[in-house]
Amino acid sequence: MAEMENAKGSTLRxxxxxxxxxxxxxxxxxxxxxxxxxxxxKYESVIHEFDPYFNYRVTQFLTKNGIYDFxxxxxxxxxxxxxxxxxxxxxxxxxxxxGSLWWLLNSLNIPxxxxxxxxxxxxxxxxxxxxxxxxxxxxxxxxxxxxxxxVLLAMVPSYISRSVAGSYDxxxxxxxxxxxxxxxYIKTLNTGSLFYATLNxxxxxxxxxxxxxxxxxxxxxxxxxxxxxxTGRYSSRLYxxxxxxxxxxxxxxxxxxxxxxxxVMTSEHFASFLVFIILHVVALVYYIKGILxxxxxxxxxxxxxxxxxxxxxAMMAVLVALVASSPTKGWSGRSLSxxxxxxxxxxxxxxxxxxxxxxxxxxxxxxxxxxxxxxVPAGIISCFLPLSDASSFVVLYIVTSxxxxxxxxxxxxxxxxxxxxxxxxxLSEAFSVFTRSIKFQMPKLLDDxxxxxxxxxxxxxxxxxxxxxxxxxxxxxxxxxxLKERPQxxxxxxxxxxxxxxxxxxxIEKKLxxxxxxxxxxxxxxxxxxxxxxxxxxxxxxxxxxxxxxxxLTSHNHDGLHVFDDFREAYAWLSHNTEVDDKVASWWDxxxxxxxxxxxxxxxxxxxxxxxxIATVGTAMSSPEKAAWEIFNSLDVKYVLVVFGGLVxxxxxxxxxxxxxxxxxxxxxxxxxxxxxxRDGQYRIDxxxxxxxxxxxxxxxxxxxxxxxxxxGFDRVRRTExxxxxxxxxxxxxxxxTHHWMVRIYKLKPPKNRIRGKTKKSKSSxxxxxSKKDDRVKKNPWR
Amino acid sequence: xxxTTAKDAQDLFRALRSAYAATPxxxxxxxxxxxxxxxxxxxxxxxxxxxxxxPFNSFLSGxxxxxxxxxxxxxxxxxxxxDNKEFKDLPPERAFADFVLCxxxxxLVIMNFLG
Numbered sequence: 001m002a003e004m005e006n007a008k009g010s011t012l013r014x015x016x017x018x019x020x021x022x023x024x025x026x027x028x029x030x031x032x033x034x035x036x037x038x039x040x041x042k043y044e045s046v047i048h049e050f051d052p053y054f055n056y057r058v059t060q061f062l063t064k065n066g067i068y069d070f071x072x073x074x075x076x077x078x079x080x081x082x083x084x085x086x087x088x089x090x091x092x093x094x095x096x097x098x099g100s101l102w103w104l105l106n107s108l109n110i111p112x113x114x115x116x117x118x119x120x121x122x123x124x125x126x127x128x129x130x131x132x133x134x135x136x137x138x139x140x141x142x143x144x145x146x147x148x149x150x151v152l153l154a155m156v157p158s159y160i161s162r163s164v165a166g167s168y169d170x171x172x173x174x175x176x177x178x179x180x181x182x183x184x185y186i187k188t189l190n191t192g193s194l195f196y197a198t199l200n201x202x203x204x205x206x207x208x209x210x211x212x213x214x215x216x217x218x219x220x221x222x223x224x225x226x227x228x229x230x231t232g233r234y235s236s237r238l239y240x241x242x243x244x245x246x247x248x249x250x251x252x253x254x255x256x257x258x259x260x261x262x263x264v265m266t267s268e269h270f271a272s273f274l275v276f277i278i279l280h281v282v283a284l285v286y287y288i289k290g291i292l293x294x295x296x297x298x299x300x301x302x303x304x305x306x307x308x309x310x311x312x313x314a315m316m317a318v319l320v321a322l323v324a325s326s327p328t329k330g331w332s333g334r335s336l337s338x339x340x341x342x343x344x345x346x347x348x349x350x351x352x353x354x355x356x357x358x359x360x361x362x363x364x365x366x367x368x369x370x371x372x373x374x375x376v377p378a379g380i381i382s383c384f385l386p387l388s389d390a391s392s393f394v395v396l397y398i399v400t401s402x403x404x405x406x407x408x409x410x411x412x413x414x415x416x417x418x419x420x421x422x423x424x425x426x427l428s429e430a431f432s433v434f435t436r437s438i439k440f441q442m443p444k445l446l447d448d449x450x451x452x453x454x455x456x457x458x459x460x461x462x463x464x465x466x467x468x469x470x471x472x473x474x475x476x477x478x479x480x481x482x483l484k485e486r487p488q489x490x491x492x493x494x495x496x497x498x499x500x501x502x503x504x505x506x507x508i509e510k511k512l513x514x515x516x517x518x519x520x521x522x523x524x525x526x527x528x529x530x531x532x533x534x535x536x537x538x539x540x541x542x543x544x545x546x547x548x549x550x551x552x553l554t555s556h557n558h559d560g561l562h563v564f565d566d567f568r569e570a571y572a573w574l575s576h577n578t579e580v581d582d583k584v585a586s587w588w589d590x591x592x593x594x595x596x597x598x599x600x601x602x603x604x605x606x607x608x609x610x611x612x613x614i615a616t617v618g619t620a621m622s623s624p625e626k627a628a629w630e631i632f633n634s635l636d637v638k639y640v641l642v643v644f645g646g647l648v649x650x651x652x653x654x655x656x657x658x659x660x661x662x663x664x665x666x667x668x669x670x671x672x673x674x675x676x677x678x679r680d681g682q683y684r685i686d687x688x689x690x691x692x693x694x695x696x697x698x699x700x701x702x703x704x705x706x707x708x709x710x711x712x713g714f715d716r717v718r719r720t721e722x723x724x725x726x727x728x729x730x731x732x733x734x735x736x737x738t739h740h741w742m743v744r745i746y747k748l749k750p751p752k753n754r755i756r757g758k759t760k761k762s763k764s765s766x767x768x769x770x771s772k773k774d775d776r777v778k779k780n781p782w783r
Numbered sequence: 784x785x786x787t788t789a790k791d792a793q794d795l796f797r798a799l800r801s802a803y804a805a806t807p808x809x810x811x812x813x814x815x816x817x818x819x820x821x822x823x824x825x826x827x828x829x830x831x832x833x834x835x836x837x838p839f840n841s842f843l844s845g846x847x848x849x850x851x852x853x854x855x856x857x858x859x860x861x862x863x864x865x866d867n868k869e870f871k872d873l874p875p876e877r878a879f880a881d882f883v884l885c886x887x888x889x890x891l892v893i894m895n896f897l898g
Contacts, residue, residue: 192869194858194881198888236861236869244858244885247851251892254843261839283857290866291802299791300799 017143024147025134029127032154035539036123036164039547045119045166048549050589050606052168053596055094056118058086059168062099063114070095071257077601078591079613080583080635088257089609093177093210094170097121122163122172129176130154133417133424136183139190140383140390141425144432149424155534157541158368158416164546171413174211179417181207181217182397185241186390192237194244201248208253215268216414218249220400222275224393229282233389239283246276356410367541368412371534372419379422382429398422430527437520551593553650564648567593570641570743573736574598578639585632586641587621587654587661588614594641603635611668618665621658621698622672628697629731632748640732640746644702646715646722647741653717658698659683686720694724701746704729709741813860817853824849844896851889855882 039048047056062070073086102117133153138146153159162171184200187193208214225242228234250272253263263269289297365373376398383391398418405415515523553564574584575598583601584594591605604614620631632640645653654661658677666672676692677683684690685699693699707713707725714721729746736745806814827845836842862870862878870878 192862192873194855194862194878194885197858198881198885202888236867240858240861243854244851247847247854248885248889248892251844251847251851251889251896254840255892255896261843264843288799291805292798296795296798300795303792303795 021143021147025131025150028130028134028147028150028154031151032127032130033123035155035542036126036160038164038543039549040119040165042543042547043549043552043554045116046549046551047115047119047168048164048166048551049169050592052118052166054592054606055168055170056115057592057596058090059095059098059102059118060114061086062095063102067096067099077595077599078605078607079610080601080603082610082613084607084609088260089607091170091210091212091258092256093206093208094121094168094173096209097125097173098168118168119166122167122169123165125173125176126154126159126163129159129179129417132176132179132183133420136179136186137421137424139183139186140388140394140421141428145425145428147424148427149421152372152420152423152534153417155538155542156369156372156416156420157538157546158412160538160542161368161546162413164542166549170211174207174213175413175417177203177207177210178213178217178414182393185221185245186393188241189237189389189393192235192240194240197240197244198248200241201245201252204245204249205252205255208249208256208259213414214253216400216404218253218269219271220397221245222272223400224396225275225279227392227396228389229278231392233392234282234286236283238389239279242279243276246272357408359407360405360409360412364409364412367545369416369419370537371530372423375423375426376419378426378430379424382425383422394418394421394425427527427531431524434515434520434524434527437515438517438524440514441517441520555648564650564740564742566738566740566742568597569738570736570745571598573738574600574639574641574745577736582638583636584639584641585617585620585635585637587617587643587657589657590641590643600639603637611664615665615668618661618663619669619672621654621661622665622677622696624695625697625700625729625731629748638748639735640697640701640748642698642701642744642746644741644744645717646702646706647709649716650742651717653702653742654698655685655702656717661698684720685715685718685722687723689723699724700727700729701732701744704734704744706741807865810860810864813856813863817856817860820849820853820856824853838898840896840898844893844898848889848893851893852886855885855889858882858885 047053058070061073065073070092071087074083075086076083078084098114098118098121101121102112102114105112105117130150130153134146134150136146137149159175161167162169163175181200181203184196184203188196188200204214204217207217221242225238228238250263250269253259253269254261288300292300360368380395380398383395398415398421401411401415401418404411551567555562555564571594574594578584578600580599581601583603584598585603586594588604588606588608591602591607594600594602595605604610604617608614616631616635620628623631643650643653644655645651646655659674662672662674662677666674677690677696679688679690679693683693685693685703689699703713703715703722703724704727706715706722712721713725731749732746733749734744735747737743824846827842827849831842859878859882861867862873862881863875864870
């Protein structure tokens with residue numbers, strides 16, 4: 001009778017727990033969405049940075065022209081005169097997601113513009129990512145850990161930095177796809193259901209569509225399978241989890257045009273095939289072991305080993321020879337730079353020049369994952385007690401992502417979910433130990449010696465009571481009664497998974513893991529304080545550090561907020577004052593923004609797929625005026641755009657990026673030698689600068705008429721006066737400079753009509769007297 | 784030495800055959816299907832070796848469809864096998880339904896990729 005009441009009470013508690021979890025998850029979703037809205041509130045609903053502008057332009061094209069045109073789109077407005085095959089070189093996941101979202105909303109008569117949908121895609125998917133983290137951690141450790149991990153992920157600054165409202169980049173949906181794929185893999189591993197294996201393959205397909213980082217998944221999962229095999233955890237569920245994923249996943253990956261046949265031909269995927277073969281061998285071995293007697297099995301082993309080793313060695317030798325014959329051993333440049341951090345700086349200066357690809361500094365770990373940095377080791381330990389397939393996977397995930405985040409700052413993003421999962425596990429376990437101790441000692445404190453029947457909350461304790469003595473019975477009651485927790489400050493709800501094994505173990509554990517009452521209370525308070533610090537830091541990071549749209553800059557003067565909107569001013573000028581077919585040359589950083597906002601053809605853009613083309617532009621920027629004019633004229637360029645921060649102190653301008661122009665240009669055109677521009681090993685623009693530097697196009701275009709601003713030509717970024725102050729441009733004319741001199745646009749002067757005799761020019765800006773006598777033969781800049 | 788090895792090999796084959804004969808008929812049918820699928824894949828590989836791999840996507844989708852159904856059939860066999868402790872409360876109809884679903888997805892992808 002009492003047992004039935006207890007059972008009813010426990011189902012009621014389970015129901016309450018489920019409803020509470022549901023509401024907590026909704027709140028977590030709202031939190032994840034709203035913490036990313038700071039940039040919309042502080043600035044405006046605008047797309048940030050550089051790459052998102054390209055994605056925005058592609059999405060515009062998709063919504064306007066439909067999916068077939070998008071799939072076959074050849075873009076002739078970038079990389080002039082080469083063009084770019086958009087359909088085959090872009091990861092379509094993000095644009096298709098946003099496009100279908102827009103289409104769905106419009107068909108429901110909610111007329112949101114494409115820009116609004118693009119800006120808010122990232123926060124929506126971060127809410128989904130938090131829910132996916134909950135599901136994943138629930139599979140590993142339980143509901144309490146799941147909720148904690150979800151809350152941590154909703155706020156972790158590293159993820160916020162790449163998914164703030166307006167940051168319309170691949171990672172916005174890719175992180176959700178990553179976590180969701182891992183969740184489905186773990187779910188398949190735990191349940192052995194082929195249905196989840198199918199879903200796993202489909203989620204992996206979504207991940208391949210979204211981001212180049214899918215190679216992380218297709219290498220991590222085989223590593224984990226290998227780990228399970230090696231540690232003796234092979235089971236048929238492992239086979240069901242992995243084998244269909246490889247076959248279906250490879251096929252689905254080959255369906256995406258960007259990946260295509262790389263799915264079977266590049267080294268990034270070979271690990272999965274190798275482990276596929278190994279898994280089949282192991283499965284066969286286990287099967288034969290199952291049907292043979294032990295003696296015969298030994299015979300089989302000796303026979304097979306003798307023959308098989310020879311065959312295997314032969315095959316491996318052939319394979320290794322095949323792979324080693326290609327110069328990069330079949331790996332792509334980006335993957336090699338991940339495995340060997342020094343590779344890029346030696347061989348591929350373009351990859352080395354991107355600031356996101358530099359190794360992170362130690363403070364950036366604390367800035368990006370804050371408190372989680374020292375909760376992670378606790379989580380790792382907690383994963384080992386007890387070790388299951390799922391928890392070994394999470395440990396492997398965190399170890400590999402820590403290594404990769406040490407190589408590139410950009411990959412801190414992959415570390416964030418792993419850190420949140422580990423910290424969620426650690427915090428949840430810690431809280432459960434402390435509250436268990438308090439629960440255990442509360443009745444003693446209140447002088448209540450009878451075991452309260454209402455505390456028998458799980459069916460297990462009924463089983464327990466048959467095995468335990470009376471005193472132990474009361475102890476187990478108290479400890480198993482943790483189903484009804486006091487609501488904590490962050491309103492976490494814990495449910496002990498009613499496993500017999502866990503209860504038996506906890507029976508033994510209770511004797512050791514009951515801490516004194518005061519220290520438990522203090523520890524809980526301190527942990528809550530830790531959480532409070534984390535929340536404060538995350539909100540600060542989201543508001544101050546990661547919400548800058550970088551297309552609009554602000555500064556605080558004594559008379560309030562000053563807004564620098566120079567970039568959009570320049571692009572608007574370009575789109576209104578130039579012909580539609582005019583070509584604009586600039587450094588590759590601004591290519592995407594120019595095509596998206598100014599709608600003009602550019603020479604190079606952020607895709608950086610053609611190193612020689614970028615080197616051409618770099619050479620032109622580093623050459624004297626005449627040679628640069630020749631190069632630009634051969635590319636049909638009409639306008640040149642430079643970014644200059646010397647007047648206002650904007651540090652990311654083209655003069656600071658000049659060293660990369662020289663290096664990349666010098667890498668392809670040997671007449672550009674870096675030492676020509678260096679004085680004492682430094683790039684200088686003051687009076688000590690080398691003559692090559694003072695004559696190069698970048699210097700002239702940046703500092704033309706700069707001395708008129710303050711009379712002395714003081715560059716606020718380099719903090720010196722410039723070297724050459726008074727000079728005129730012979731081959732270019734200035735057509736536009738923005739309000740704060742941040743973007744300067746120049747036009748190529750057409751060659752003179754007549755070279756001999758008096759030539760009357762009706763140009764507005766003064767020209768030098770040096771005439772071009774030798775342009776009867778245009779010098780070939782390519783030699 | 785060789786004699787004992789040969790004798791051992793013979794004993795091994797006999798033991799394997801007798802043990803395998805004890806498996807239920809349902810599982811033997813699935814095994815036959817797996818062997819057939821692998822055999823088809825091998826024929827396709829040999830054909831590619833002779834004729835060349837020009838429409839590579841067709842070759843890939845053909846081979847992977849055979850390998851895929853083989854793998855899925857092995858999964859089905861694992862789940863339907865009564866000796867398997869982990870799946871004793873999984874109804875075989877559910878296993879077969881999952882098998883069919885996964886095959887449908889696989890073949891949709893194959894037909895898309897066949898070109």
